[in-house]
Amino acid sequence: MIGSANLSAWFPEWASTHAPDVDVPFFDIYVVSACALVVTVGLAVVFLRTYRRQDGDPDRMPAQGNNKLLLGVWVLAAVSLGVYAFQLGLAGYVAQDVAPYGATEIGVTAREGRWDFTYPDGTVTDTLRVEVGQPVHLTLTTADVAQNLSIPAMRVQQPILPGRTTEAWFETIAVGSFPIHSGTFSALTQDSLATAVISLSTADYDAWVAAVGDIFAGRTMAEVGELLYNQQGCKACHSLDGATVVGPSFKNVYGFEFLTTSGETITADDAYIKESILTPNVSVIDGFQPVMTPYAGKLDDREIEAIIEFLKTLSERGHAAGQEGK
Amino acid sequence: MENVTQPADNEALRRSFLGAPDGVAEWFQTTDHKRISLMFLGWTAGAFLLMMIMAIVPIMKTLGGPGMSTRLLLETLTYQRFLQVIAWLVPVLPGVLGFFLLPLQLGAANMAFPALSRCSLRFYVLGLVLMIGTLGTFPVGTGWTLDTQLSQLDPGAFGVLMFALFFLGLSWFLTGLNFIVTVHHGRREGMGFFDLPMTAWGFYLYGYLLVASGLVFAILVLYLAASWVTTDGMFGWLADPMLWRTYFWFALRPVVFFSLIPGVGIVSDVISGLARKPSTGYRTMVGSLIALTGIAVISYGASLFGQGLSPAGGLVFSFLSLLAVVPAALISFTWLSTLYRGSITCAAPANFSLAFILHAGLASLLGLFLASPVLGRYLGATMFVSAQLDYLVWGAGTAALLAGLHYWWPKMMGRSYNNDVARIGAVLYIFGLNLALIPRVLMGSKGVPQDLAGIVPGSLHLAEISSLGWLFVYCGLAVVAGNLLVTVWGKDAAERNPWGATTLEWTVPSPPPDDNFS
Missing domain, CATH: 2.60.40.420 (Cupredoxins -  blue copper proteins)
Incomplete structure (x- = not known):
């Protein structure tokens, strides 16, 4: 291929496997079309200078036909240029469309x-x-x-x-x-x-x-809790603003007392929240269906702790209760 | 150029189309193709001048201009391209040289539809004034391609701008219609299609593109305006942006990228006139222009490379647009062999014709890169595309106009211009333009996005070289325009046929009388 010259004037450095697929065809077309331009414009300039009107030239010059052989060669060269430009880099074009397996x-x-x-x-x-x-x-x-x-x-x-x-x-x-x-x-x-x-x-x-x-790196426990709330699917059923979706909202849960479906009154403390995450359908708040996915085996103790910290920030009683907890 | 310095023949001038009846009302009401052509020259030159002033803003921005808001830059780029493409590149050759030359070359007294010519001019002026009105009040900043969602979000006077574009599109349509009918019905007795000068062929074929594109474009912008008002519909917020992009380029690709067709016609006549011999391959040339017109209509997808065209579509349109190499080769060969063993008057039109060959050649060869599938995808959204369009606007279109104006100026105005000054202007313009645009091509391959949205580190020196080039271009164009303008008050009356050409327009006095041939 012609395009092995220094490419740095035209392109950024080669940083991916696509670079040769683009740069090499570019330089091949560049060299060939630069030649075509130089020949065409160069001949026009030469003719303009050589065949200047002289004293004694007739008023009109005789008509002439195109030289058929030269014209044929000229058109063939142009067609080759077109075909060359079309097929050049066709493989690279296809390769750019199909990502390799395992990417x-x-x-x-x-x-x-x-x-x-x-x-x-x-x-x-x-x-x-x-x-x-x-x-x-x-x-x-x-x-x-x-x-x-x-x-x-x-x-x-x-x-x-x-x-x-x-x-x-x-x-x-x-x-x-x-x-x-x-x-x-x-x-x-x-x-x-x-x-x-x-x-x-x-x-x-x-x-x-x-x-x-490592989600704990550089985050407070409450921030990790919020991240888990967003990542683990909690937000699909539990709102943060008090609105009831499928499950109870997380606003004002921590430290509050609730009636369960079995008629008991429980306080939403650390132990109850941990139980509700790991085995959620054992003790269900009155008015809700036992439909939550158990998270046993999906979240470890430290992550559950983080979620509890997050719930504390959402509760009016969270701050005081948090102090007692410590 | 062979000037004959003699006192201006006031009697001839008085009897010409430039003479009495004179006055604003007469010029406003006129249906004379020559007066309409001169008014088109004035208005398009005004649009071009405004665009040149606006172009300074993005040049300053690429040089790190101080405290310039992005919104201002966006609006400038949008209107700059509208003025360049919609109000200059497409209408300028038909409006100025087409209206002036077509009846004269056919041996007719006027266009087939004289009132429609006036309509073309009035719609053009209405569109231009409306567009500049929105620029002065609530400018739009969507970029000239008017992408669907960006259009929806725009806070400017978008609806008014769409009506401006509608009138400009309508003006193209009416111009094209007039050209086609004039060529069919206005030819002098005994003149066949294969007796038409190349310029007439160029305008005749471009007429078809103007009719198709002008109408489709005018209707499309109305749909876009309706979608903007209702935020819904074909081009509303939820619409697929590819729908608009495809329609937009379907309408504009033929007239914008194949605005070379009338240019080729003009330059062919100029070359054969200056070389004082008939074109070596008249039918070859006509066939090539017909082929280019056909390719213009089917290759619109080539403007969608890098814009969301499917991979298979990329291959199809790559192939279709590469078909243009055959007519391009035939045309360049015919020009060269016409020059060969000619008796060439090396005057200013020759310099501008050479500029056209160089710039049209460069635009076409940049098109070759963009038509290669793999390169089209990488370069299709970069400054490379902008540089190609700039080569068409500032390069080929402007050079064809200047070649034609310098060739026919003695006929149009009955005055000779200073040939040496014109050639100095031409050299400044050619040198400057390439100094300005080659760095932009380089910025494109380095990945700078097409709308100057960002500057890749290391390209600042390219921007500096480019802006130096623009300085030369502006000086060159000022010299050229000034040189032509002073002849209006000059005393150098032109000969009837300074180039010894054989087409019909040279048989009438300079400037032509009101009804041309009587």
Whole structure:
């Protein structure tokens, strides 16, 4: 292939396996079409200078036909250029559409002023962290207007359209940080959404996954509780504002007294809440159905403690009761 | 150019279309194709001048302009493109040179529908004034492609702007209709289709694109306005944005990207006129233009690369748009072989024709990159696309107009211009434009998004080079325009046929009398 010259003047550095698929065809077409332009414009300039009107030229020059052989060669050259441009990089075009088996699945949502990247374990970040040598498969959606996922260093350019899901994939070959932008001014944010791909070595990536996997790191117990409330499906049935959905609201539960379906009066203290999470359908508050999924084996004691701390922050009696508890 | 310096023949001028009856009312009411052409020249030049002033804002922004709000930049970019494409690139050649030359080249006294010509001009002016009105009061900042959801969110005078675009589209439609009927019914006795000059062929074929695109575009913007009012419907908040994008490019791709067709016609006549010999391949040229017109209609999907076109659709439209290499090769070959062994008058029209060949060639070759499936996907939403459009607007379209104006100016105004000054302007313009646009092509391949939404680190020096180029372009165009303008008050009367050309328009006095041939 012709395109083995220094590419750095035209393209960002090669950071993904897609880079050669784009850059090599680009340079091949560049060289060939530059030649075509130089020949055409060059001949026009040469003819303009050579066949200047001289004194003694007749008023009109004789008519002439096109040279059929030359014309044939010229058209054939142009057709070859077209065919060349079409087939060049066709394999790369197809390859860019089909993500390899075993790629890490990451959900991407463009929304008012930020990107959300959702990893398989449910972690959400605003920068895209990837592991060198491991393909990632991106599923793209937008929460408001049409956007573009543009990662020039990865040669990824994919529109994101409202009401549709689009896809892209890439595999990094270099460690570093590479810009991402949305390519569209948003009428909402008045700016292009900019963030970065952070490509990490395997060791660094594993360390990062372990760090974000530890939900207690850098969070208070109540914050962990709120995270679990959102992640574990509690929010589907228990509101935080006092509204009754399927189960009782979490507002003003901790420390309050309730009547159960069996007629007992219980106080929602640490022990009762722990029991209600692990074996929820044993002692049910009056007026509700015993339909909750038991969480025994899904949450450990420390996580349940965190949820209790979270419930305390939602209860008028939570603060005082919390003091007594300690 | 061979000037004959002589006192202006006031008697000839008085009897020409420029002479009495003179006055605002006469010009306002006129249905004369030559007067309408001059008024089109004035209004399109005004639109272009406003666009040139506005273009300074994004140039300053890429250089890190101080304290500029993104909203201002968005609005500027939106109106800049509207003025460039809707009010300049598409209507300028038909409006100015088409209206002036078509009846003269056919041997007719006027267009087939004289009142419709006046209508074209009035709708154009109405649309332009409405558009500038929204710019001055409640500007819209959606970007010129008017994406569905962005349109819904826009706080500006969106409905009024849509009516402005509606009238501009209607003006294209009426112009195209007039051209087609004039060519069919206005030809002098005995003149067949294959006796038409290339310029007439170019405008005739572009007429079909104007009819189709103008009408579809005018109707589409009304639907968009209705969706904006009701927030619902075809292009409402919940609509699929691909629906609008597909319709938009279906309507605009033919007239915008194939605005080269009338340009090719004009440049063919200029080249064959300056070389003082007939075109070497008249039928080849006509066939190529017909083929280009056909390809124009079916290749609209090529503007959807990187915009959400499906992978299979990408392959289909890549193939369809690459078909254009065949007519492009035939056209360039015919030009070169017409120049070969000619007796060429190296005057300003030659410089501008060369500019057209260079810029149209560059626009087409950038199109070759975009038509390659894998590159189209990567480059389809970057500055690369903007640079290609800029090559069409500032490059090919403007160069074709200037080539035509300098070639026919002696006929239009009956005055000679200073050839050396025009050529200096041409060199400044060509040099500056490429200095301005090649860095933008480079920014595109580096991944800078098309609407200047962000600056990739390291591209600031490219923006600096580019803005230096714009300085040359502005100087060059000022020199060229000033040089033509001063001839209006000048004393250099032009010959009837300074280039020794054989088409009919050169047989009438300069400037032509009111009813052309009597």
